[in-house]
Amino acid sequence: MDYFLLFAALGVVFLVNVAEQSVERERRRVSEPEPTGAGHDLSHYELAYLSGGPRRAINTALAVLARAGAVRVSRGSQVTAVYGARPSPVPIEQAVLDALAARPGGYRAGELRRALEAHPAPAGLAGGLRARGLIVPEEAFGTAWRRRKLQKAAVAVAGGFALLVVALAAARLAAKEPVFLGVLFFTVIAVVSGLAALARQRRRLRNVLTKEGRAVLLSARGHHPRGVHDQSSLALAVGIPVALYGLQDAGDQSLCDELSAGDPGGDCAGACGTYGGGDGTTFGSDSSGGFGGMDFGGGSSSCGGSSSSCGSGSSCGGGGSSCGGGSS
Structure with missing residues (x-):
């Protein structure tokens, strides 16, 4: 027996x-089809979606608009539009401004994120990334x-x-x-x-990133190391760091704290890559278990420091932001 x-x-x-x-x-x-080798000129919002899905893209827009003076984030995580702020040519930024304009009292940051996740603007980012072969449905x-x-x-x-x-x-x-x-x-x-x-x-x-999507994201993180803020433009100073590493890299701890207040998935907890959506979908982590020796979703790893060049198969960053700096 x-x-x-x-x-x-x-x-x-x-x-x-x-x-x-x-x-x-x-x-x-x-x-995991073999990468095409084609260059990918991604905006900071496309990088944000690639890194953390619709949530990260919306957080990036909020951080950029707040630093531009187009929206105000007050205590209690309340987000309101600033009177006189100019419209933005960037769809996801304009989606934020439209949502706030339609609700004079503003939104709590978490409510605003939930309201915008199904908006056509994040869906447009996803569609573009799918067309490039960087994410799969x-x-x-x-x-x-x-x-x-x-x-x-x-x-x-x-x-x-x-x-x-x-x-x-x-x-x-x-x-x-x-x-x-x-x-x-x-x-x-x-x-x-x-x-x-x-x-x-x-x-x-x-995990909906393709092998090429993970390679592009790793290359972008190598080209824009964590903690480096290029002040030559708002996109490079705020957009790229938040897109790749989360609100913790916005360069404004109080802004990070307010936008994450009351949110158990807040980026200020240190999660620097993977986003787990309500349906369990994740972005920005290696589905095969090894992403350059780092787990970008763990929240305890250091997520910058790659020595790879953005020129090796992708052109990362780009895309300026023209958000109005209206007065309060």
Whole structure:
């Protein structure tokens, strides 16, 4: 019996591994085609969306508009329009100004972000990035998600086998040979590795950046290291740092604190890359687990410091912002 269980345990380990590889192959087919090598001249708002989705793009617009004097952020995270601020030619900035103009009392920052996430302006950023092959729609992973259901079934088989092994040992029908230690070892391996693989694939399938998208984002971070603020333009001084690293890099801690007040996902907590949306979609992290040795979504890693050049396949940054500096 013990020898039979040993072979069965090895079979379960193999089953769990094959199930994950099936999911992984499909995920890679969708999200990791070879980069085109074409240059990508991205605005700071496109970089923001690539780095943190609609939330990061909206935060970047808020930071730029606030520093330009077009909006006011007061205590309690209240955002209001400044009278006399000029319209902006940048769609996502104008979306913020329009929303505030339609509500004289303004919005709390969190409410404003939620109101704008479904606005056509962030959707336009996403569409442009998809057209460039930098992000994929989450629904493109439909086949991979279906295969993950089979992966769940394989893990359930591993769990059932573990219960069977325990029951047989308790009934003294097994554990009579030294090889039973091997049965226990491989059974634990099957269950633990299977559960870890499920979590890993769930995270990877939520990441909508392509391989080329991750390369462009890493290149941008190398070209614009964290903590470096080029004061030659508002886009370089505020837009690019917030786009790549979050509100914490806006150069104004009080602005960061107010825009993040009462928001558990606030960028001032130190999260410098991945955005987890309400539907679990994530941006800006490596879906294969290694992004230049850094986890941009962890919040505890240092997210600048790359030595790669933005010229290697992408032209990052750009895009000025002309936000009115109306008087209060």
